[in-house]
Amino acid sequence: xxxxxxxxxxLVLAGIxxxxxxxxxxxIPVPRTAPSLPSRQPASWQVxxxxxxxxxxxxxxxxxxxxxxxxxxxxxxxxxxxALDWLALAAALGLQAGPDQIHEAAFDRMPARHxxxxxxxxxxxxxxxxLSIGTIGLIAVIxxxxxxxxxxxxxxxxxxxxxxxxxxxxxxxxxxxxxxxxFAYVMAPDRGSATLEYRGQIAGEQxxxxxxxxxxxxxxxxxxQVGGFLSKSNLLVGVEWETASPPRKLRLLGRSIEGYRGxxxxxxxxxxxxxxxxxxxxxxxxxxxNKQVRAKKAEIEEKWSQKPDESKSFxxxxxxxRGGSKEGLFTLPLAxxxxxxxxxxxxxPAGKFLSAQAEFNAAQQVxxxxxxxxxxxxxxxxxxxxxxxxxxxxxxLADEFERPSMPGLIQLxxxxxxxxxxxxxxxxxxxxxxxxxxxxxxxxxxxxxxxVAALGDAEVDSARSFLGQISRTTSLQQxxxxxxxxxxxxxxxxxYTDLLAKLWSFDYRRSTPSRFVEGFEPPTRRxxxxxxxxxxxxxxNSRLWFGPEPSKFLxxxxxxxxxxRIVRLYSASNDPTRPGREVPTAPFWESFDSxxxxxxxxxxxxxxxxxxxxxxxxxxxxxxxxxxxxSLSALKILADVRFPRDHWFPSWVRExxxxxxxxxxxxxxxxxxxxxxxxxxAERLPILEQRNWxxxxxxxxxxxxxxxxxxxxxxxFARSVPVSVRRAGLRVPDISVSSTGTRLSTxxxxxxxxxxxxxxxxxxIKPDPSTRFRGVVGDATVSKVxxxxxxxxxxx
Numbered sequence: 001x002x003x004x005x006x007x008x009x010x011l012v013l014a015g016i017x018x019x020x021x022x023x024x025x026x027x028i029p030v031p032r033t034a035p036s037l038p039s040r041q042p043a044s045w046q047v048x049x050x051x052x053x054x055x056x057x058x059x060x061x062x063x064x065x066x067x068x069x070x071x072x073x074x075x076x077x078x079x080x081x082x083a084l085d086w087l088a089l090a091a092a093l094g095l096q097a098g099p100d101q102i103h104e105a106a107f108d109r110m111p112a113r114h115x116x117x118x119x120x121x122x123x124x125x126x127x128x129x130x131l132s133i134g135t136i137g138l139i140a141v142i143x144x145x146x147x148x149x150x151x152x153x154x155x156x157x158x159x160x161x162x163x164x165x166x167x168x169x170x171x172x173x174x175x176x177x178x179x180x181x182x183f184a185y186v187m188a189p190d191r192g193s194a195t196l197e198y199r200g201q202i203a204g205e206q207x208x209x210x211x212x213x214x215x216x217x218x219x220x221x222x223x224x225q226v227g228g229f230l231s232k233s234n235l236l237v238g239v240e241w242e243t244a245s246p247p248r249k250l251r252l253l254g255r256s257i258e259g260y261r262g263x264x265x266x267x268x269x270x271x272x273x274x275x276x277x278x279x280x281x282x283x284x285x286x287x288x289x290n291k292q293v294r295a296k297k298a299e300i301e302e303k304w305s306q307k308p309d310e311s312k313s314f315x316x317x318x319x320x321x322r323g324g325s326k327e328g329l330f331t332l333p334l335a336x337x338x339x340x341x342x343x344x345x346x347x348x349p350a351g352k353f354l355s356a357q358a359e360f361n362a363a364q365q366v367x368x369x370x371x372x373x374x375x376x377x378x379x380x381x382x383x384x385x386x387x388x389x390x391x392x393x394x395x396x397l398a399d400e401f402e403r404p405s406m407p408g409l410i411q412l413x414x415x416x417x418x419x420x421x422x423x424x425x426x427x428x429x430x431x432x433x434x435x436x437x438x439x440x441x442x443x444x445x446x447x448x449x450x451x452v453a454a455l456g457d458a459e460v461d462s463a464r465s466f467l468g469q470i471s472r473t474t475s476l477q478q479x480x481x482x483x484x485x486x487x488x489x490x491x492x493x494x495x496y497t498d499l500l501a502k503l504w505s506f507d508y509r510r511s512t513p514s515r516f517v518e519g520f521e522p523p524t525r526r527x528x529x530x531x532x533x534x535x536x537x538x539x540x541n542s543r544l545w546f547g548p549e550p551s552k553f554l555x556x557x558x559x560x561x562x563x564x565r566i567v568r569l570y571s572a573s574n575d576p577t578r579p580g581r582e583v584p585t586a587p588f589w590e591s592f593d594s595x596x597x598x599x600x601x602x603x604x605x606x607x608x609x610x611x612x613x614x615x616x617x618x619x620x621x622x623x624x625x626x627x628x629x630x631s632l633s634a635l636k637i638l639a640d641v642r643f644p645r646d647h648w649f650p651s652w653v654r655e656x657x658x659x660x661x662x663x664x665x666x667x668x669x670x671x672x673x674x675x676x677x678x679x680x681x682a683e684r685l686p687i688l689e690q691r692n693w694x695x696x697x698x699x700x701x702x703x704x705x706x707x708x709x710x711x712x713x714x715x716x717f718a719r720s721v722p723v724s725v726r727r728a729g730l731r732v733p734d735i736s737v738s739s740t741g742t743r744l745s746t747x748x749x750x751x752x753x754x755x756x757x758x759x760x761x762x763x764x765i766k767p768d769p770s771t772r773f774r775g776v777v778g779d780a781t782v783s784k785v786x787x788x789x790x791x792x793x794x795x796x
Contacts, residue, residue: 524690
């Protein structure tokens with residue numbers, strides 16, 4: 001056997017350099033030259049004789065003893081992930097990829113999966129791998145399906161893997177690959193070696209044709225066409241439009257994946273109608289805000305035009321005297337529509353223009369603050385989604401404040417500033433009426449907590465003691481639907497997936513499906529480093545929510561292209577005595593959240609309501625993109641679609657338990673509160689507890705909004721940008737390609753430089769300052785992560 005690949009990642013940790021080595025042995029011939037990399041994939045590739053279709057090679061993994069030094073020993077699952085990374089590189093070498101080509105194609109891949117620096121890379125998980133290499137093309141490495149399965153099942157799984165890789169290519173590049181190189185592997189049980197078979201090239205026509213389950217609609221003109229598309233396709237992969245500007249006609253792109261649980265016309269219409277409702281309400285508020293601001297502008301102009309001219313001008317205004325006309329005497333910096341201001345402008349020159357400017361800015365700020373209160377009281381959030389919000393039985397909470405012997409409260413009452421006032425008590429007690437009264441009670445209680453937190457550590461400790469004593473008797477959870485999703489099928493899915501995520505997170509009644517999904521262990525059963533005990537204890541409350549991942553979709557001038565999985569699991573932690581102040585997720589939760597996020601598809605094949613959530617998130621992203629471009633009307637054909645809006649979650653979940661094969665069934669132990677019969681009533685349930693676990697977990701599901709596209713303007717890659725480095729997570733305007741190297745930046749703020757050094761090629765990644773690097777012994781400060789591809793006597 002000949003060693004052909006040695007990857008040496010360098011790591012700069014607070015000025016300390018660390019090097020590790022990983023080796024792969026195979027009989028693959030090694031290229032000795034570094035061919036130049038064109039910007040586009042060719043129409044075909046001449047396959048080396050050693051890799052004709054049907055030929056197989058054995059790849060051995062020489063697991064170096066230093067590979068996982070100073071880390072927990074990797075599981076069989078983690079060894080599999082690492083081995084698959086190397087198989088993709090072995091496949092590239094087999095097709096004669098040069099070191100510069102591998103360097104570009106794998107710039108964001110981690111050569112050795114050190115736990116400490118994983119957050120600097122875009123790692124792949126699951127059973128497939130892919131690389132896009134310029135002159136060679138798209139390489140797909142998929143599992144060889146068990147030959148004992150029926151042929152139909154074999155082909156179904158094969159095309160599912162190939163379709164996902166092909167669609168990922170489109171989602172990253174904005175183009176369809178002209179062909180794909182298919183490799184199939186059989187991994188040895190001990191992960192020490194694998195057999196890699198080259199199956200040949202698959203033409204793009206097959207990858208995006210009926211054989212692969214690809215569905216491409218006509219230009220959509222009615223709701224029936226949307227329903228027809230959904231009956232043929234259960235997985236959305238793109239939306240294209242006929243014209244560059246509104247009004248637009250849309251074309252839908254999708255896949256039919258056997259066994260996958262998609263959504264129907266009812267859910268899509270619900271998503272669009274909810275977005276339209278929220279958008280129209282905000283438009284009405286914006287119009288009223290603009291009206292009041294313009295009226296105030298006219299009033300101030302009228303007032304100050306009557307005064308003697310005290311100065312000629314000042315920066316930012318232009319006097320326009322038109323005879324005796326008062327109109328347009330000077331121009332105030334009023335945007336159209338007005339932009340939110342942060343306070344009066346600091347203008348130096350004196351005079352009436354300065355005075356008018358200051359008066360206008362102050363008046364505008366007052367108007368905007370009043371509107372902010374109106375929005376808060378209305379319950380509008382700007383988006384659509386769902387959350388189970390921790391709240392209180394407000395009457396019981398008021399009772400507890402009136403018990404002078406409560407631990408913690410005794411100390412607080414000795415400080416007049418920490419004592420709850422009579423008006424505050426009345427506000428809290430009135431919260432039991434729900435709606436605006438409940439929101440007012442919550443705001444009052446939060447304001448009291450903020451006031452106490454500002455007094456000092458002693459008061460914070462007393463508040464923490466008091467809240468700990470009363471939480472069991474006064475706390476509960478209440479459903480909150482953002483947008484008109486209450487009672488809809490979409491609302492029920494968001495409720496179920498959000499609640500189940502929390503139940504699984506702390507292994508409620510041993511419900512976490514660890515037996516069915518390898519590696520899916522709740523935080524309570526994961527190793528905990530004592531280095532983080534203080535942090536875990538201080539920030540015992542965490543928030544976990546689902547939302548769209550920006551790096552999983554690409555927006556171009558002609559369409560929106562989506563990965564098969566677009567859902568991301570987000571999390572943050574907080575101190576219960578300081579509401580609203582969030583910090584990076586406590587390590588106790590982070591390892592669990594990040595594992596679920598990177599293995600979302602596998603969990604979703606077990607509990608398929610998460611597949612439906614994924615499709616709901618995709619459609620919400622497509623609808624939000626239309627809203628962002630003032631094109632919501634492109635789907636106004638969904639406005640008249642009718643569907644049930646009277647679902648009640650405790651009833652829904654029991655009715656759907658068997659038909660949907662829901663994985664959680666211990667609903668008697670959840671103990672939902674009975675309905676009260678009010679018009680705006682939402683489902684309520686107790687704060688659920690688990691033995692040997694402390695802290696609270698909240699969160700929800702945030703569907704996409706127009707703000708989702710704030711950092712993702714419509715952008716096409718320049719032809720000079722090699723397909724090998726194109727990623728949906730890059731900031732396209734920042735890409736620079738030259739003879740000396742390639743410079744990239746990511747949406748999350750990383751800076752990446754690819755350059756030649758001697759006979760090799762180096763990638764330097766400067767992580768965004770907010771990126772966390774956590775190891776067994778604590779957090780590390782990482783200023784730069786580098787990895788290299790080099791050529792030596794043994795190979796690459």
